[in-house]
Amino acid sequence: MSDDRLRLVVFDVDGTLVDSQADILGAMTLAFEAEGLAPPDRASVLSHVGLSLEVMMPLLAPQAGVTTHRRLVDGYKDAYVALRAAQGAAQSSPLYPGARDALDRLRARDEVLLGVATGKSRRGLDKLIEGHGLEGYFITQQVSDFHPSKPHPAMLETALSETGIDAPDAVMIGDTSFDMEMAASAGITGIGVGWGYHPAERLASATHLIADFTALVPLLEEIWKEET
Structure with missing residues (x-):
C-alpha cells in the first residue's frame, strides 16, 4: 500500500x-436425539451456519417450543465441546x-x-x-x-x-x-x-x-x- x-x-x-462441519453436524445430531427429535439434514444445518444458536434452533425445529429450543442450544454446546475435546480443535x-x-x-x-x-x-x-x-x-x-x-x-x-x-x-x-x-x-x-x-x-x-x-x-x- x-x-x-x-x-x-x-x-x-x-x-x-x-x-468445522463434522463437529457442527455431529453436535446437532446429538442435541436433537437427546430431545427425541429427528436431526435436521446436513444441507439444512449448513445453510444456517453463521446464525446464533438461539436463532438457528427455531428454524431447524419449528415444531418445538421455546423450552425445547433452549435445551437444544445447551445440548448442542455441550456436545460440541465433547466432540472437540475428543480430537482437539486443530484436528476437529x-x-x-x-x-x-x-x-x-x-x-x-x-x-x-x-x-x-x-x-x-x-x-x-x-x-x-x-x-x-x-x-x-x-x-x-x-x-x-x-x-x-x-x-x-x-x-x-x-x-x-x-x-x-x-x-x-x-x-x-x-x-x-x-x-x-x-x-x-x-x-x-x-x-x-x-x-x-x-x-x-x-x-x-x-x-x-x-x-x-x-x-x-x-x-x-x-x-x-x-x-x-
Whole structure:
C-alpha cells in the first residue's frame, strides 16, 4: 500500500477460516436425539451456519417450543465441546488450505489489524484460537454471547469502534449470506469465499468473491490501491 492508513480485516470463523462441519453436524445430531427429535439434514444445518444458536434452533425445529429450543442450544454446546475435546480443535476444526499463510502475511503488516466476527461463543472461539496457536492474531473478537445474530451489523460496528477504523477502511471475509449482508449493513466491503457452507449464488451481497485463500492478499492490495 502506498499510504499509512490503518486497515481492518475481519474474518468469519466456521466455513471461512476453519472447516468445522463434522463437529457442527455431529453436535446437532446429538442435541436433537437427546430431545427425541429427528436431526435436521446436513444441507439444512449448513445453510444456517453463521446464525446464533438461539436463532438457528427455531428454524431447524419449528415444531418445538421455546423450552425445547433452549435445551437444544445447551445440548448442542455441550456436545460440541465433547466432540472437540475428543480430537482437539486443530484436528476437529482444521484450518482451510492457505488460511494460516494469509493470516501470517496480513499480521506481519503494521498497517493491518485483524479481527473475527463469529456465531461462536466466547468459549468456543477461545478453544479454537488456542488449538491452532492463533493467540495474539486478532485484535478485535466479536462473538455471539454479546451481540444480536448475524446479519445484524452490531459485531462489525463494535469492531470498528474498538479499533478506531472507519468502515471504508475495513473488509469482512465470510462464507455465508449472513456475513455479506452484515458487511453491507455496516458499510464494509464484503469478500465472499467459495469454499464454505453457502454456495456462491447466495453471496449476492458480496462486493468480491474469491475461490481460494491465495487470492485474498492480492485482492486486498487491489482494493486498497483503488482507495488511495
